[in-house]
């Protein structure tokens with residue numbers, strides 16, 4: 001059974017996805033990590049991330065593997081390296097490219113095949129798993145998202161102003177929502193949850209409640 005959670009950056013998808021998966025005894029799939037891994041591979045080759053041919057060349061022979069909480073690039077654990085700010089922006093740039101999306105949709109479907117999984121990203125309910133049993137799209141006020149993200153960074157020892165985080169998020173969100181291929185939009189059958197005034201625990205409880213009443217006979 002597949003459950004999808006899509007939505008913009010900083011809305012809390014990762015935390016909610018992991019917690020929901022744990023409650024249900026499911027695995028989880030962080031598909032953003034796959035776009036980040038491709039961006040990192042392209043950056044390492046010195047490819048300009050707006051050059052589709054150069055980025056496509058970086059895909060040749062590339063192996064992206066998703067393990068619980070980790071992503072491997074040709075066997076190398078790049079879980080930390082893919083979180084760098086340049087990779088965040090780069091991921092959203094390579095994500096507009098058809099060859100990249102085709103490649104990664106294959107990686108993501110293969111990783112989820114035959115498993116019980118909560119899959120998070122931007123296009124999980126619309127493109128990658130259109131027959132998912134249960135779909136969610138999380139939204140929240142942009143400033144609240146930026147404040148949460150800045151607090152998260154601070155907890156990890158990195159200081160970033162809310163204004164800087166907000167500007168970075170808005171740029172990525174615009175690119176993710178306005179691209180032609182698999183733009184970030186809620187699936188027609190997704191439950192849209194506004195998390196602006198909810199605690200993380202309330203969001204998790206809302207989703208868990210909805211999942212428990214999802215039809216289970218839709219397979220993907």
Ligand code: DC
Nearest residue numbers: 031032033035091092095121122123
């Ligand atoms: O969720 P994230 O911030 O790790 O994602 C990084 C970028 O990857 C995001 O800006 C857009 C892209 N992405 C995508 O296009 N489709 C997905 N399913 C997941 C991420």
